[in-house]
Amino acid sequence: MVGIIGLPSRILRDKYRGEDMVDLDCPLQVPPWRDYGAVESRCPKIFCAVLTTCFTNAVILKPDVILADVGPGKCEGARYLCAILRDLLPSTKIITEQNLDSARASASNCECYTVPLRQRMERIVDRIIQPELPDFPRSNSSPRAGFWGVPPSDFGILEGFPDETIILGWSRCMDSRTPADLALEMESPADIPVVFFSQSFCQKSILAKSLAEKHGGLFVESDQKVDNSTLQKIEAFLKLRGAL
Amino acid sequence: MILGDYGTSYTKLYSNGNTKIVPTVELEKGLTADAGCGHHARGRARRIENELVALATGAKALAGRDDFVCVDVGSRDIKKVTFANGQYAGCDWNYVCGALTGFTMELLSRYYNLEYEEIEPSEEGLPVKCGILGISSLFDLVAQGEDLRRAVARFVKGVAMNLYHFAGRPQTLFLAGGMCDNTLFVRSIPAEVVRLGRFVSLEGLKMLISDGLDLD
Numbered sequence: 405m406v407g408i409i410g411l412p413s414r415i416l417r418d419k420y421r422g423e424d425m426v427d428l429d430c431p432l433q434v435p436p437w438r439d440y441g442a443v444e445s446r447c448p449k450i451f452c453a454v455l456t457t458c459f460t461n462a463v464i465l466k467p468d469v470i471l472a473d474v475g476p477g478k479c480e481g482a483r484y485l486c487a488i489l490r491d492l493l494p495s496t497k498i499i500t501e502q503n504l505d506s507a508r509a510s511a512s513n514c515e516c517y518t519v520p521l522r523q524r525m526e527r528i529v530d531r532i533i534q535p536e537l538p539d540f541p542r543s544n545s546s547p548r549a550g551f552w553g554v555p556p557s558d559f560g561i562l563e564g565f566p567d568e569t570i571i572l573g574w575s576r577c578m579d580s581r582t583p584a585d586l587a588l589e590m591e592s593p594a595d596i597p598v599v600f601f602s603q604s605f606c607q608k609s610i611l612a613k614s615l616a617e618k619h620g621g622l623f624v625e626s627d628q629k630v631d632n633s634t635l636q637k638i639e640a641f642l643k644l645r646g647a648l
Numbered sequence: 649m650i651l652g653d654y655g656t657s658y659t660k661l662y663s664n665g666n667t668k669i670v671p672t673v674e675l676e677k678g679l680t681a682d683a684g685c686g687h688h689a690r691g692r693a694r695r696i697e698n699e700l701v702a703l704a705t706g707a708k709a710l711a712g713r714d715d716f717v718c719v720d721v722g723s724r725d726i727k728k729v730t731f732a733n734g735q736y737a738g739c740d741w742n743y744v745c746g747a748l749t750g751f752t753m754e755l756l757s758r759y760y761n762l763e764y765e766e767i768e769p770s771e772e773g774l775p776v777k778c779g780i781l782g783i784s785s786l787f788d789l790v791a792q793g794e795d796l797r798r799a800v801a802r803f804v805k806g807v808a809m810n811l812y813h814f815a816g817r818p819q820t821l822f823l824a825g826g827m828c829d830n831t832l833f834v835r836s837i838p839a840e841v842v843r844l845g846r847f848v849s850l851e852g853l854k855m856l857i858s859d860g861l862d863l864d
Contacts, residue, residue: 620738633725633743640700644729644736 407467408532409458409486410478411583413503416471417532425533428461428470429454431557442492452605453557453628455481462489467496475502477583479607504584511579514571516540521551521569522562528571528579529555543568549647551575552592552621553601553612561601561630564639566647572598574608592619597645599624599638649857650679652693653702653849654686657723657751658826662850669846682863683853687724695863697856699849700739703824704729706852708736710844711822718822719815720848723751728815742814750826752779753804753833756786760796764804764832767797773805773836782806801832808836815839824848 406420407428474483547570554574600616602609604627616623622641642648653660684693685702707718714734720727725743776782789799820840828843
């Protein structure tokens with residue numbers, strides 16, 4: 405089994421194409437996930453939920469190989485995580501790199517307004533380990549709202565948005581296969597309401613909050629599970645700005 | 649028509665032109681409003697509207713201005729809506745910490761058996777970074793010999809300053825919710841305070857219904 409952290413370069417992923425691949429950033433259906441001693445004893449409770457998921461999945465699955473982007477396309481946390489996993493999982497071959505791919509792909513999943521936002525975000529994530537999945541086609545129409553940020557720990561946050569929501573931020577960089585593309589990550593249209601999302605305890609939160617201030621958007625952060633108040637805040641923002 | 653704003657501590661009800669406030673735990677069982685909002689509206693209203701939308705709509709109707717910021721201080725949360733040129737300009741909702749909320753101050757007044765209107769505001773505030781830490785600082789002050797009423801006034805000033813910063817330090821602040829009735833709190837805010845009262849969200853529900861909100 406090959407575990408993936410972040411979005412490693414195409415060259416690295418292609419080396420292992422055909423192997424049983426698993427995206428370690430995505431929660432697995434193996435509750436209660438916190439009960440694993442190695443996780444409980446090493447992972448602080450106040451820590452990025454996505455990295456906690458990576459750590460938990462790696463400890464549970466013990467992949468033969470882990471491919472990880474530990475450069476600017478992911479985060480310092482991933483670099484530290486891999487250092488710890490090397491110590492914890494001596495039988496796992498851990499290959500780290502800095503994915504600096506700069507050739508932007510079409511990123512059409514971000515601008516297909518006939519498919520619900522959640523389904524498009526799932527496609528962007530699923531394509532990491534299943535690149536044969538087709539992209540959703542770009543729509544000719546204009547978006548009514550925007551979602552900026554990383555693929556969230558809880559995709560439930562995406563369900564209250566209209567289908568005509570453009571995907572922005574690091575998720576767009578993923579779709580573009582250029583995860584370290586900061587210029588693309590910071591792009592945001594001026595004329596639509598945009599929700600700037602950050603995982604709690606993520607360094608990207610300063611980008612999210614600052615861009616929300618600059619563009620008159622709504623900054624929200626969420627940890628593992630999105631709570632009802634956050635969902636209501638997003639709904640109110642989209643309703644009051646005419647997107648719902 | 650029955651409307652309800654179902655807060656954590658108190659429910660504000662509108663029925664046939666009359667309004668009343670009832671502790672949420674004492675609500676009549678089986679009473680179902682035509683429309684409602686708030687944390688405890690589920691199962692108590694046939695149509696539930698987003699509470700920020702209700703607040704924004706009511707505030708816009710009551711404020712009588714094109715540019716204003718309105719903050720609703722509830723028991724467990726604080727909501728802010730901003731309008732510019734008569735258009736909605738932003739909202740925020742802090743629901744994580746009791747440092748800003750009415751519940752903490754109600755708890756204190758009951759614990760010390762104090763009437764807030766009998767306390768003079770303090771120019772000096774306590775740093776109320778969170779509700780629990782703020783109360784700990786207050787207890788420390790009292791233990792060090794500070795006059796109880798003055799210590800409480802400093803605590804309330806700390807909460808009022810949190811609210812003022814949350815609102816964006818406006819010259820005029822439109823206040824909604826139960827804290828409108830707390831004179832000490834209102835006088836501790838370093839801005840002109842316009843009290844919109846406790847029925848702003850109910851007013852919003854009425855406006856939304858008159859604008860075509862579907863009740864079926």
